[in-house]
Amino acid sequence: xxxxxxxxxxxxxxxxxxxxxxxxxxxxxxxxxxxxxxxxxxxxxxxxxxxxxxxxxxxxxxxxxxxxxxxx
Numbered sequence: 001x002x003x004x005x006x007x008x009x010x011x012x013x014x015x016x017x018x019x020x021x022x023x024x025x026x027x028x029x030x031x032x033x034x035x036x037x038x039x040x041x042x043x044x045x046x047x048x049x050x051x052x053x054x055x056x057x058x059x060x061x062x063x064x065x066x067x068x069x070x071x072x
Contacts, residue, residue, distance in 0.1 A: 002032065005065040013069050025070030033064030 010024075017024045038044040039056030053059060 001061060001063055002065070005063050006030070006067065009065050009067045013067060017069075017071055020071075022071040025072045027067060027069050029066070029068040031066040033066065036062045 014024050034050035036051045037053055038051050038060050039053045040058035040060045042053070042056060042060075044051060044053060
């Protein structure tokens, strides 16, 4: 799950760099955010401290990553 979030963040950063006429440079900082585990289709709110649903059998999970790159 962490590798998918990181890959997604890198693809977004590459698109932003391309749209601004730049290319993505070196990764200078990577931070992992909180895990959100909520009931699937529950509409539960995500919280800054993370969420852990223990009552639903079906779960949905997400994680936030922050990557900082240099631009060329």
